[in-house]
Amino acid sequence: MKQLRTRFAPSPTGYLHIGGLRTALYSYLYVRKNNGKFILRIEDTDQGRYVEGAVEIIYRTLRETGIVYDEGPDVGGDYGPYIQSERKNEYLKYAKQLVESGHAYYCFCSEERLASLPDVNGARRYDKHCLHLSKDEVERRIASGEKYVIRQNMPTTGSTTYHDAVYGDITIENSELEDQILIKSDGMPTYNFANVIDDHLMHINCVMRGVEYLSSTPKYNLLYDAFGWERPMYIHMPPIMKDAQHKLSKRNGDASYEDLIKKGFLKDAIINYIALLGWSPKDDSEKMSMDEMQQKFDISGISKSPSIFDPLKLAWLNSLYIKEMSAEDFADYATPWMENGFLAKFDKTLVCKLIQSRIETFGEMEDKLRFLVEFDKFDKDLYTNVKQKADATLAKEILPAIRAKLSAVTEWTNQNLFDTLVNLSAELNCKKGAVLWIARIALTGLAVTPGGASEIAEIIGKDETLRRIDESIAMLN
Numbered sequence: 001m002k003q004l005r006t007r008f009a010p011s012p013t014g015y016l017h018i019g020g021l022r023t024a025l026y027s028y029l030y031v032r033k034n035n036g037k038f039i040l041r042i043e044d045t046d047q048g049r050y051v052e053g054a055v056e057i058i059y060r061t062l063r064e065t066g067i068v069y070d071e072g073p074d075v076g077g078d079y080g081p082y083i084q085s086e087r088k089n090e091y092l093k094y095a096k097q098l099v100e101s102g103h104a105y106y107c108f109c110s111e112e113r114l115a116s117l118p119d120v121n122g123a124r125r126y127d128k129h130c131l132h133l134s135k136d137e138v139e140r141r142i143a144s145g146e147k148y149v150i151r152q153n154m155p156t157t158g159s160t161t162y163h164d165a166v167y168g169d170i171t172i173e174n175s176e177l178e179d180q181i182l183i184k185s186d187g188m189p190t191y192n193f194a195n196v197i198d199d200h201l202m203h204i205n206c207v208m209r210g211v212e213y214l215s216s217t218p219k220y221n222l223l224y225d226a227f228g229w230e231r232p233m234y235i236h237m238p239p240i241m242k243d244a245q246h247k248l249s250k251r252n253g254d255a256s257y258e259d260l261i262k263k264g265f266l267k268d269a270i271i272n273y274i275a276l277l278g279w280s281p282k283d284d285s286e287k288m289s290m291d292e293m294q295q296k297f298d299i300s301g302i303s304k305s306p307s308i309f310d311p312l313k314l315a316w317l318n319s320l321y322i323k324e325m326s327a328e329d330f331a332d333y334a335t336p337w338m339e340n341g342f343l344a345k346f347d348k349t350l351v352c353k354l355i356q357s358r359i360e361t362f363g364e365m366e367d368k369l370r371f372l373v374e375f376d377k378f379d380k381d382l383y384t385n386v387k388q389k390a391d392a393t394l395a396k397e398i399l400p401a402i403r404a405k406l407s408a409v410t411e412w413t414n415q416n417l418f419d420t421l422v423n424l425s426a427e428l429n430c431k432k433g434a435v436l437w438i439a440r441i442a443l444t445g446l447a448v449t450p451g452g453a454s455e456i457a458e459i460i461g462k463d464e465t466l467r468r469i470d471e472s473i474a475m476l477n
């Protein structure tokens with residue numbers, strides 16, 4: 001059996017959208033499982049869509065996420081060029097070969113004529129007007145400098161069938177296929193033509209891509225047949241939706257890989273989540289490392305039905321990855337999130353310890369910790385905690401004692417502060433939970449905070465702790 005060769009063929013649009021990254025990931029996983037080769041091809045022939053720096057984003061994202069390609073523009077290989085525009089001069093030659101064999105023809109129709117063709121459900125199908133021009137006339141018109149395109153000559157009867165590994169047998173009546181343009185009037189190939197030539201020249205025998213190409217594939221297969229080339233195997237992937245009606249797309253303002261990184265998701269969690277958008281392993285596991293995914297990946301686990309991108313599930317998965325990071329890794333990763341804002345003034349290790357198990361994304365850090373720098377008047381009902389038998393009356397009674405004990409602490413550590421508060425509860429003969437609750441409310445004015453009174457006091461420091469308690473005492477009077 002021939003070695004499996006598949007490719008990821010993004011257009012450099014300035015970002016790697018989630019669907020594209022999923023195609024790359026599935027291709028990579030499939031290839032690794034089957035000892036094949038994974039190839040990166042940059043499809044940049046649509047110059048109108050070209051964005052400066054976009055190719056670097058593709059390289060960087062794949063490198064960062066561990067989706068390693070065996071051949072590509074920046075790593076080389078035996079079947080280049082790996083950038084479509086560098087193969088520009090080849091396509092015309094192949095199109096002319098099809099003209100010779102009767103599978104394509106020159107078309108000189110003007111924009112006006114095309115616009116005057118009957119409108120069938122919003123599309124104006126080309127009517128093969130130029131198919132029957134004589135060879136002499138074609139040569140004369142080309143020589144006189146007339147503009148032309150080259151069109152594929154579709155059969156008008158019969159049907160075309162192919163097998164897709166996910167969607168099964170796909171059959172299309174040939175009469176439904178339009179004589180699509182292969183070479184545009186500027187001499188450049190259309191995507192519809194270039195992808196077939198490229199795949200053939202790069203010895204691609206397995207094409208993995210989004211389901212939006214499922215219905216164009218019969219046209220590509222007719223091209224393979226016309227050249228006498230072997231058709232590749234096809235694996236089309238289900239759409240990724242934002243909700244039941246709308247496709248997820250960067251053009252609709254939906255997040256790309258880069259956006260998710262900027263929001264504080266970890267690359268491993270993003271890749272793990274993306275893997276689940278349209279595939280599930282036989283054992284239904286959800287949290288998986290790249291190695292585990294490689295072991296479990298199987299085409300039969302790809303679903304035909306659309307999958308919905310669920311930001312809450314991604315956040316949940318991200319929180320699992322955050323929780324299992326070592327304290328050092330967490331602190332390293334959190335550094336860029338801390339160094340430019342108000343968190344920079346606190347002890348990094350203490351802040352990280354407080355927050356690591358309490359965030360789903362790094363982007364939440366500042367919001368969850370804003371109370372470290374903001375302290376406002378608050379409602380005294382917050383002191384009420386039925387279970388701990390705490391309320392504002394008790395707070396008024398014991399806050400002066402809490403203040404006195406804390407002001408006597410010399411070594412300002414969480415453990416010392418905690419012990420001080422617990423000892424005080426015994427002295428006061430009230431529940432330990434009541435003292436800790438009242439101290440935390442007095443320090444933050446918030447019903448819920450990450451961490452308890454002693455952890456928070458340690459981070460904000462002695463002066464600020466005592467200042468806040470004084471203010472809270474004043475609020476109760």
Ligand code: GLU
Nearest residue numbers: 009010011043195208209
């Ligand atoms: N350049 C196409 C895209 O970005 C690739 C489609 C294909 O894989 O053939 O959608």
